Amino acid sequence: MAFVNLKEKEIQVKIVYYGPGRGGKTSNLEYVHRKFAKRINTEMVTVKTHGDRTLFFDFLPFDIGVINDFKVKIQLYTVPGQIKYNATRKLVLRGVDGIVFVADAMVLRREKNILSLKNLQCRFRNQCD
Ligand SMILES: Nc1nc2c(ncn2[C@@H]2O[C@H](COP(=O)(O)OP(=O)(O)OP(=O)(O)O)[C@@H](O)[C@H]2O)c(=O)[nH]1
Ligand SMILES: [Mg+2]
Numbered sequence: 822m823a824f825v826n827l828k829e830k831e832i833q834v835k836i837v838y839y840g841p842g843r844g845g846k847t848s849n850l851e852y853v854h855r856k857f858a859k860r861i862n863t864e865m866v867t868v869k870t871h872g873d874r875t876l877f878f879d880f881l882p883f884d885i886g887v888i889n890d891f892k893v894k895i896q897l898y899t900v901p902g903q904i905k906y907n908a909t910r911k912l913v914l915r916g917v918d919g920i921v922f923v924a925d926a927m928v929l930r931r932e933k934n935i936l937s938l939k940n941l942q943c944r945f946r947n948q949c950d
Contacts, residue, residue, distance in 0.1 A: 840923035842902030
């Protein structure tokens with residue numbers, strides 16, 4: 822559930838982009854950042870390896886205005902898609918309010934999409950380490 826700060830009159834919503842490695846999660850966030858550059862006056866934080874793969878996460882915070890006197894703040898995150906970063910994905914998913922599943926459009930990557938979806942499912946069912 823979104824974090825509501827009654828004192829500051831602020832609502833924080835955490836949305837995580839999830840999906841297989843090289844599926845386009847970071848590209849999605851970069852696009853949002855570029856496309857709404859005039860409205861999003863914050864920087865995107867990204868931690869990448871040499872090969873441009875996400876090492877920890879990408880983070881893009883921005884405000885979307887006021888609703889019923891409450892400032893609404895959105896935080897977009899991506900997880901690292903590579904299988905070996907399971908523990909990091911678990912951390913990034915903490916306190917999530919919404920998921921955007923980014924599937925790879927290549928037919929060849931179908932199995933990887935399914936594996937990633939299953940990984941997400943077992944995380945929410947608390948059935949994986
Ligand atoms: N053709 C094509 N290439 C894309 C698209 N989206 C991303 N790419 C390319 O695919 C590669 C991987 O994209 P990323 O956005 O880094 O993928 P990711 O899901 O963040 O990967 P991880 O960080 O390893 O989990 C990059 O070279 C992108 O330029 C797309 O819609 N079409
Ligand atoms: Mg990435």
